[in-house]
Amino acid sequence: MQDRKVTASALAEAFYAKIQKDDPQIGAYLILSGERALEQAGRIDQLATRGETLPPLGGVPIGIKDVLSTRGVRTTAGSKILGNYVPSYDCTAVSRLEAAGAILLGKLNCDEFAMGSSNENSAWHPVRNPRDPTRVPGGSSGGSAAAVAADLAVATLGSDTGGSIRQPASFCGVVGLMPTYGRVSRYGLVAFASSLDHIGPLTKTVKDAAIVLRTIAGRDPMDSTSADLPVPDYVAELQKPVQGLKIGVAKEYLGEGLDPEVRNAVEAAIQKLEKLGCKIVEISLPHTKYAIPTYYIIATAEASSNLARFDGVRYGYRARDARTLSEMYRRTRDEGFGAEVKRRIMLGTYALSAGYYDAYYLKAQKVRTLITRDFEQAFNKVDAIVTPTCPTPAFKLGEKAGDPLAMYLADIYTVTADLAGIPGISVPCGQTRDKLPVGLQILGRHFDEATILRVAHAYEQAATPSA
Amino acid sequence: MKVTAKDVSYVADLANLELNEEERQRMVRDLNSILDYIDLLNELDTSSVQPMAQVSDQYAVDQLEQHSHRFAYAMREDIKEGLRKSLPHDVALQNTPESDGTFFKVPKVIER
Secondary structure, three states, X not given: OOOOOOOHHHHHHHHHHHHHHHHHHHOOEEEEOHHHHHHHHHHHHHHHHOOOXXXXXXXXEEEEEOOEOEOOEOOXXXXXXXXXXXXXXXXXXXXXXXXXXXXXXXXXXXOHHHOOOOOOOOOOOOOOEOOEOOEOOOOOOHHHHHHHHOXXXXXXXXXXXXXXXXXXXXXXXXXXXXXXXXXXXXXXXXOOOOXXXXXXXXXXXXXXHHHHHHHHEOOOOOOOOXXXXXXXXXXXXXXXXXXXXXXXXXXXXXXXXOOXXXXXXXXXXXXXXXXXOOEEEEEOOOOHHHHHHXXXXXXXXXXXXXXXXXXXXXXXXXXXXXXXXXXXXXXXXXXXXXXXXXXXXXXXXXXXXXXXXXXXXXXXXXXXXXXXXXXXXXXXXXXXXXXXXXXXXXXXXXXXXXXXXXXXXXXXXXXXXXXXXXXXXXXXXXXXXXXXXXXXXXXXXXXOHHHHHHHHHHHHHHHOOOO | OOOOHHHHHHHHHHOOOOOOHHHHHHHHHHHHHHHHHHHHHHHOOOOOOOOOOOOOXXXXXXXXXXXXXXXXXXXXXXXXXXXXXXXXXXXXXXXXXXXXXXXXXXXXXXXX
16 A cells, blocks of 8 residues: 555445445444545545555554444444434544554444344344354454454454453454453443453454554543553564463363363364463463353443433433433333343342342452452463363354343353453464364453463464465 | 342332333343352352452552552543533534433423
8 A cells, every 4th residue: 555556545445345245144334434434545545645654554444343432423332222323522442543544444233232242132133153144243242253254344343341352253263352451441432331341453363453452552541441551562572482481271161061172172272382382281260150140240230320321311312202201211211222231231220229239249349359369369370371262162143042141151251351350362273063263262461461462373373374 | 039020120110111011021030040140159258358349459459569550540630621622512412312402301300
């Protein structure tokens, strides 16, 4: 592009043509932002024409999950209640990508308010897994993973509260990175559970994930939970050797409920890391089995509070012809929210209600401490931990839709990192006999994305047959 | 059974949800099944464990100085103007379902 062999405008048009052709079968995009994309592409092309150096992501076509606010472009969070909502400001992560020259193609489908593990809770339409259209892409960032897998964007942003970046990355065979809590500003993210929400990239390669993270990470005065820490050059860090790194393998992540084919793929990946010179250390994370119940109390409690703002007054959907204010609130929320969102609001409200607060919410907060301590103790012994990202490969559409608990268990290996606030990445590690992708999860210390990216990159290079 | 139809009505009331009869029945079933699973937490004695509300809490609790400084969250001087200018009136009102041009309009709150 710098040499003017291809223009940013032509590249964006080519991606839109591919979206027109392929996306009807997948359903990854909800809203296309063509005007904004072509304006930005025009700016990049002008720079190239003038012979100026292009910014690092100049002309790179991206998509973002529809929970990220975009000025002048509809942002629905996959919900009817925000069906016509047009934000008046941009999410910081998106502004930073555009400032680096990226071109925003559009907004990607997701489970309503990022609540789900299959993308079937989108109020608009489900997403199909590009690797097998009878199967789900995972969730809640299902559109973000499917778009990368189907080459409908070079990179995308998703959000992860209980596994919503890593689990769909695993199901679709792409790379998904959840940074440390506080590493990336969440200004402009539609809030689900504020102590657990993260924004991060989904990409084809680990290097691309490092490039996106380098662009979006760092302190933002608009988000008081963003950490005031220098951002390493994650791309340069990839070149450091992995020899001698201590990699933990936790037996709690390889036990009951793990699909045998997933186990084989992950064990083969662990052997590969050992061949690369990593030292494999057996560790224990004894409170792992308590993570799902802990998560579903904390996440729903926070969601019940965050979603109280949707009342039909200032923005979004409003029920018609209500006679009183109270009736308007109730009917707006009844008609605007889907079944899973209502279920979580109810569970969270129950857990916070008088008489149950100590038994559920306070208890869960204490177990969260224990889960975090497990990781702290483990990271005294090892530099990173590898696990399967998910217990199974992608399941069929409709397979778990009637059973909320079965759906929640799809996140069993990913929720722990959200609770502890540590970073995690899912990198493809082979496939099953049915050609379904399997994901390897690598977890690291707080603010040590560099190490997990480095291990993921070394594994990816070793696993990819050289061209 | 932990949650009864009466509890569902009470909680729906707190959450400003109405829920139709079918949704209420489904909610009783789903909440009980999830809460039964959540009972797993009662296996653990947490009487001497500090609760963790935020990721940064853990560090304060364990007083690991080398880590806690990393979570120096966002204290800043007050800024009179705010970090960003207030939205103009028309922009602030652009998403409301009903307004009179100056205020958000809602159905009557108090009956006369």
